[in-house]
Amino acid sequence: MLKRNPRIANLSSGYLFPEISKRRAAYAKAHPEAKIISLGIGNTTEPLTPHIVSALHAEVSRLGTPEGYSGYGDETGLAALRAKIAEVLYENRVSADEVFISDGAKCDIGRLQYLFGPDAKVCVQDPAYPVYVDGSVMAGAAGPAASGASGYAGIVYMPCTAANGFFPDLALVPENSLIYFCSPNNPTGAVATREQLTSLVRVAREKSSIIIFDSAYSAFIRDPALPRSIFEIPGARECSIEVNSFSKPIGFTGVRLGWSIVPRELSFADGTPVAADWTRLMTTIFNGASNIAQQGGLASLDEQGIAETLALTDYYLENARLIRETLSGENFRNAGVSIFGGDNAPYVWARFPGRKSWEIFDLILDSCHVVCTPGAGFGPAGEEFIRFSSFGHRAQVSEACSRLSKLILS
Amino acid sequence: MLKRNPRIANLSSGYLFPEISKRRAAYAKAHPEAKIISLGIGNTTEPLTPHIVSALHAEVSRLGTPEGYSGYGDETGLAALRAKIAEVLYENRVSADEVFISDGAKCDIGRLQYLFGPDAKVCVQDPAYPVYVDGSVMAGAAGPAASGASGYAGIVYMPCTAANGFFPDLALVPENSLIYFCSPNNPTGAVATREQLTSLVRVAREKSSIIIFDSAYSAFIRDPALPRSIFEIPGARECSIEVNSFSKPIGFTGVRLGWSIVPRELSFADGTPVAADWTRLMTTIFNGASNIAQQGGLASLDEQGIAETLALTDYYLENARLIRETLSGENFRNAGVSIFGGDNAPYVWARFPGRKSWEIFDLILDSCHVVCTPGAGFGPAGEEFIRFSSFGHRAQVSEACSRLSKLILS
Structure with missing residues (x-):
């Protein structure tokens, strides 16, 4: 066998x-x-809120009519939703064609590791959301679990403790690595400041590395001084991918909807745009988020x-x-x-x-x-x-x- | 970089x-x-049909109420849907706990290749739905495209032509391989007979191989003599995985819902049940199909x-x-x-x-x-x-x- x-x-x-x-x-x-x-x-x-419920109902009704029905959608997501995300959540710091709609951040994280393949070095905040590490192990970018509680062979763990204010020592970031970074952080609840993210971007660029910035909890930030996206930091477009989700802001954990941002400046060593390979991967082994969910996400971005x-x-x-x-x-x-x-x-x-x-x-x-x-x-x-x-x-x-x-x- | x-x-x-x-x-x-x-x-x-539209509306309404709301669902899918698929579509030849709900067959095919890893040998019907091959290349199970039109290095192509009635010469199946097999076939429209599938199962077992049976078009079979599932064939449970989808039978191409069947008898060489690894993968880099879609799928399996x-x-x-x-x-x-x-x-x-x-x-x-x-x-x-x-x-x-x-x- x-x-x-x-x-x-x-x-x-x-x-x-x-x-x-x-x-x-x-x-x-x-x-x-x-x-x-x-x-x-x-x-x-x-419960889902009234305006979202209305939008979901409207889409279900539309799908029951000959003129409103749609099958497979635009390959990287509903154009109106991509545009609205860029406008409302990124104040047009990213453009609609840099937004890729998905069925959630967790799934995107798994696919991103698959995109970069087994040879990418991986470093993570420690503690971290388990999928960064587990996904890397599945992709072959890490070896077996070391004995005891010290993690997997090949993964660089960057401790985030009370002593360092839950922001890692960036001297630990290896050259040519994928840096998984989550802010507001799961599990520590720490939110990186503008200064901290500025240093993260600087180090990523110095070390020819790519940040996978998980901002799934950005809707919980209330302090206006704290950045909600890595793309608020100058220089991030050349070294960052962001993943986010509608799960927590609007209760879509079960409805399933998320997105990733891959800026056009982000390239591999040979000059291939990362977005080109991401598009190829997303259109080959993924088939779009639910059209119903996408209308709900769209409604969440208007005034109500x-x-x-x-x-x-x-x-x-x-x-x-x-x-x-x-x-x-x-x-x-x-x-x-x-x-x-x-x-x-x-x-x-x-x-x-x-x-x-x-x-x-x-x-x-x-x-x-x-x-x-x-x-x-x-x-x-x-x-x-x-x-x-x-x-x-x-x-x-x-x-x-x-x-x-x-x-x-x- | x-x-x-x-x-x-x-x-x-x-x-x-x-x-x-x-x-x-x-x-x-x-x-x-x-x-x-x-x-x-x-x-x-x-358009989606009335009974399905009703079920989708009902679920949207439920999600808008405190008592009806649900977030992340059961990790391998709605229990009622898994049971109904086993009963209605498989006449209980498989059990509910062997049914894994997903966002579609294409996505499952990508994940299955990821499950088996880069060392799995891959053989496909030729012609075939492109995702079998592209997914295998992405997983590292195949090398670069050969020059001309002869496909990728490392993939065994089994020609299906008018001369062989679009059923391949099974002598081509390598030992220890993954056999992607689609019936009713995309693109040829050929449907394998019970005798043909019986020989496929026999050869898969002889060659210690696993069939990934894509039955996404089974709802179009009208001839009662033709099998709709590989699990109608004795011996299939020890050598087969089946993927299927609600996309074509009920127009869910945009709504997104599918499933896979991994029987408990199916094991790797070391005795690990394939279902155990599939569960680990599905719960780590996937996060469930939309709860709304799942209620629609469930409605499609009652009398109306x-x-x-x-x-x-x-x-x-x-x-x-x-x-x-x-x-x-x-x-x-x-x-x-x-x-x-x-x-x-x-x-x-x-x-x-x-x-x-x-x-x-x-x-x-x-x-x-x-x-x-x-x-x-x-x-x-x-x-x-x-x-x-x-x-x-x-x-x-x-x-x-x-x-x-x-x-x-x-």
Whole structure:
């Protein structure tokens, strides 16, 4: 029989979130009386807003008529949506033909690693969203998991800790590498400043490297001084790709819609535009985002859509504030817990000094019936940390906070 | 700057359909008066049917309510949809947990090649749907394009010609290979018989190979003796994966929904179940099909949905009949044109002996203002052939047929 692909075999245990689901399910089975609340996965919980719902209905109706029906769409996405993204979200710093519509940022990240192939060196913030690393391992750009918690062979991990304000030492960036960078960060909730991103762009250019900038949480930025896109930084067009998504801003985690930006200045060493290969890849092994979803995304970018997006993200930010407040309580303070993120990001990142993060995960599940995400699942530097997600109904988040406030951390 | 991925560089000219679009656009620009009709790409044209439209509306409405909203779905798809596919389309020959919901067969084919990695040997029917080959080249399982029209280094092309009834000589299948097999076939319109598929399964097992069976056109089969799934063949569960899609049966080319079947008996040489690695890949670099689309797919599998699917596919089959009739006309007969497919498949495959297929493409575009698909785009054995797609409004297809009936083939 065919041999197993060694690259897939190189992946260590399961992808983080299915692993958490499994543990949660096992706990629920053993404790059927427990009313478990999840502050774990970043899964939106609030209904789609009225203007988006209208736009989705309108497209469904249109698809049921001979004159309105459409099959395969424009190969890189609905032209009107590409133009609106460029205009509204990028203030025309990028043009419509540099916007590629997709079914989500996670899928784009997987495809981007496939685009660059197995020979691309990869460096990541540590901790990081697992798909950057897992996708790189699958593409053959990294070897098997090293023993212990030190990550995969061939990946450069750049620690982001409280000590460095969760911004990495850029001296670690190798020449000719892909730099995965996420801001607002998942899981730390840190948002890179204009100065920090300026230095990132400078280093990427000096080291002939490409930044894959994941801005999936940019809609949560409230501080006007913080950049929402790498393309606000001069010089980024020659060294950056950006991925983003409608999942978190408008609750499209299940509806599926995202985009990537590949500027025309970005080239490979031989002069081939990266956008040319990206177009070839996207039109060959992808077949467009759902036309229904694309109309919903388009509606979210007009006046009413923008107002609804703001209200929806405000709702989750208020949840984050409640979580921060809870984690500032006496029981956490006495245990030396320090908290980060959660003001311009939907994630609160809490350090439990001297403890393993899976141990804290189990303690909180067992004592509070609350599911969170163990920091170690995001990389070696995530040990001792727990990520709390602010995606939840207010009543559930409040109840979780009430339980957490009684957690005994002895 | 980073080096270009040599695997992407290995791809020769553009993916077939964007290439055709470009030629069509160039012609339209030069001849603005021409009323061009497409019998080219297999893109559905008829509106979504009422029952499906209802189900889509219902899901959109649900997503707008606190109690009905859902974010990320079950990791391998909506449980009810997986169960219904197993029951209705496979008569429970496969089980719900062997069904993986996706955003379409094309995307699954790309991901499957990624699953098996660069060391898998690949063999394809020739001609074949271009994604099998292009996806293999991107994954590194094939080398650069050979000079001339003889395909890519490392891919085994199994000619399917009129002489062999469009079923390949299975002696060509290498040991330990991935066999891409499409029935009803795109582009030839040939449907493999039960005896043929029985021999395919036997050979795959003898050669320790895995069949990737593309049944995206199975809904067009009208002859009850013809198998609609590889899993109708005894022994297939140990050597086959099937991919299929809602695109053609219910017009979801733009809505995006498909599935794959990976039976639990299918294993790699080391005993790892293929389904385990497929689950890991799908949950890591994919994030589920749109929840709206999934409800539409589910509706298509109840009594009313099945009736609507039948009516919709009948419509396209009648188009195919009209095209066959036209190609049987005196002008074509005199030029020695022979025609295949189009009875249990939406494609009519016509041979123009002694002519290059791109030359016929240009002739038909220029003389009839009809876009078709040149057979050479599907592989070396497609030379001299043209594929006519039956996806079109009846009035347009009739008009195209009327123009074709006047084509001078001198």
